[in-house]
Amino acid sequence: MEVHSEHSKKAFRVVIVGAGIVGLSLSHALQLASIDHVVLERQKEIVSLRGAALVVFPGAARILDQFGILKDMQESTTPVQAEFIRWPDGSVNTNPNNHATLKEYFGIAPITLNRQSLLERLYDGLLDKSVVRTNARVERIEQDHNGVKVFMADGTFEFGDLVIGADGVHSHTRELMWDYSERTSSEPDPGMDRQAISTEYRAIYGVSDPLRFPSLGPAEVHICLDTGTSKLVFTQPGAVMWAVMYRDEYSQPPKPYQPDVSETEEVVKRFKDLKITEDITFEDLWVCKIRGGILNMEEGILEKWHSGRIVLVGDSAHKMTADIGMGANMAIESAAVLANVLQRAVAGSFRQSYHPTQPELSALFADYQSQRYIRVKQIMKLSGSTTRMRSYQSIWKRIWISHIATLPIMQKMVVKRMVASFANAPKLEYVKTRTINQHARGWRIEPENQKQVTSNVRFLYLLLLLLSGIAISYTMVS
Template sequence: MASPFRVVVVGAGVSGLAASHCLHAAGIEHVVLERRSEVAPPEGASITIYPQVLRALHQLGCYEPLTKAATPHDRAWTRWADGSVAANSGLYDYLKENHGVDILPLERRKFLEVMYERLPDKNVVRTSSKIKEIKHLASGVEVELSDGSIERGDMVLGCDGVHSFVRSLMWDQAEATSPGLIPAKEKTAFKTYWKCLIGIGPPASSLGGSDSTMVHNTGYSHLVLAQPHCTFFFVFFLLDKPFNASDRVRYTDEDAEALAATVADDPLSESLTFGDLWRRRVRGALISLEEGILEHWHHGRIALAGDAVHKMTPNIALGGNTAIEDIIVLTNHLHHLLQTQPRPDTASLAKTFAAYQAERMARIKWATNTSGLMSRIQAQTTTFHKLGAWLLVRLPDRGAADKLLADYIRAGPKLDFLRVQGFPRGKLAWGDEGGDGRGLGGEAVVRSGAHQGAVGRLLLTVGAALGVAALASATRHVLFPLVAGA
């Protein structure tokens, strides 16, 4: 009897653990290789899961345990640099009304723990397994590990992050078999535009029990997410000059301390400064943030997902969600293929991988561009972004939920071979329930690849929600003075 189709997943982070869940649900044999000695190391800060991804995680039996590990956001505060309140929004309530469930913020480490503990078979995850080489055979792949052991399968799925080793091996394979297929410029497509102080501190009553707070500054911004048991914090600094992500910068604790000192006096509420939060931190670090989208997500029997092929700023928390969505869509295509070809050849896999990428690309461009746009608005990096900041805080809560987010959430994918049973319903139908996930606004931002172009389109969307009078007022009182002083 022929051996079953098998996937070798590299990386046991957000996308890697999601892959294990989805592949198991599809009845696809697999192994997950993780180079670290543990699945959920004490690193990073938070991850926020959107309703469309929670719907898919509900299909996998993970939604309920995640709700027990997180406290939904209450209010969304926006403040100016002096600490004054620009907006106090009930956006999260409207999102739940629209889509049936809350957006869930939780510690990234806790998310990984829940995903790992809910695996139907934990034995598929191999820790301390660093890959050394991938060999393409006539009917499969061999993945050699640093300890000399071999994992065999029919394909490799690279879920190993922005500095993906699988991607590097895929590029080498492509150059050997199809010289010039992947141009040199694609290998530097990821650019580092930001550095970010991230961390976790104790709860702070002045930030609210479960509120989010965003503080506008010039050239940088603060984001603070309160939870009953802790506080997640981020400070995003736009670099003077971006550089290739491959030229990695490893910041030290001293670098983090020095940068934190420059913003220590920034108010986060009426009685709390960033310095107060930083001094009481449980952990904190200074990291680089990359942006970009690759044009080649696969070659031969290798496919990539998540940060290995697209990277966006975390200001609106779409990175982890898009990574999980990648896995959902790829699993759907693999499941469909295997119904007719239990052991597909390389050409059939290539068509399946291409279909996966094609289905994802427009949505990834929207998420990446919108994330970058919002990051720049929050940091008020140009005149146009300052205008965007002024307008956005005047957008009604309902307008923000309906005009800027509803389309994106409604169009999220699910596992198409599993039913959705018992998931809470909102007032809006999902795109796969008869709607197309479009038509509520948001198209303005989707089509623009340039951040400044996206600002103009975003202003049209916001203006439509606010009304002509408000947009005219914004132009008269904000745009003209800014341009005059630029």
């Protein structure tokens, strides 16, 4: 196979597979960099009703502001007015103030909305929508020293210099990349990465009619602890968005999951009496749902995100549970970092027509992964730990999340760590922000302070666990 040499006469071009949050974010970033590209979406529609709520934190919000869609998102949502951590019986454990604190630091509150709304704004905000092709299911990718040729099921194809796999946790692009690696002796064996992502938890989720729940305010967050489950409820005017995460069969690698009606009914029956608040049960939410379903909550991170002329972004490379709401945020950040790397390469090239060699692309991809790997892995582990703590997977996790993490001193340490993390989140390096105040004190925190905050949190965590262990041992002996 030889990719058509005519491509070498054209401008540098990127082929993006997948028009979800990551693919559309990449399109925004590449259009702002004046980089030619096409986005291939296998579905007929861009916007999917699958999934419930997500939270956009300040780091990702800054990137969306650079895209020009943040102001509309803020105007169509309501900042969180109250936060609750609840015991298994629905009563209140504590009332954190994280959302308000983040607004004090960054001048912007976290934004709560459903996945569908974010996709709509990303798509509607594109400067050029013609770059997005629907009904474009990728079947195979051919690559050589001239570039890539991506073939669709309908017989059409697209040329480019590289392919970005933004097609989710069950990425077909990733499978094609691994196939290429296995055929190419110069590439490392991807065998370990085939087992890198697993699933142990599932989530039954939905959106319900808020008129049925007058005890819920119009803009609240409820984190509900329990044995074996972790429950989240987000309210916004016109919607109650919720999810119940529960431990299920372990699978590595995860298998695509499509429950039938009887299986869904079994899960609903199993959890119908779970308390959300003092006067609301899971069954109450389910009965008056507008839509709902069950999803796997995959988690894991690949050791290598690229091979040849193919590179992965978002859930195709790193996936995490939903409890801390950082999955979409990490994906948007990764898209911005890859766009920065490509923009620098194109802008810094002295060639009249820039077409990087495969070794040059490998270096660019390695640079992108090195900027993202540690941060994403830390957040992924934190998310998984939070899921297991909130669902009381061990006595230590139960003690930590119920009694230690809620202490005022720990709340302050957690907020400091959150602020430091968002302060140094990546953004597009070649575009200014539009509405965000970059002089807000949160953005001015120095990177070295993060290390000290992280060290303090770890030390306090270990100290309190030790003290808890001594107390429990003393009680048992007594």
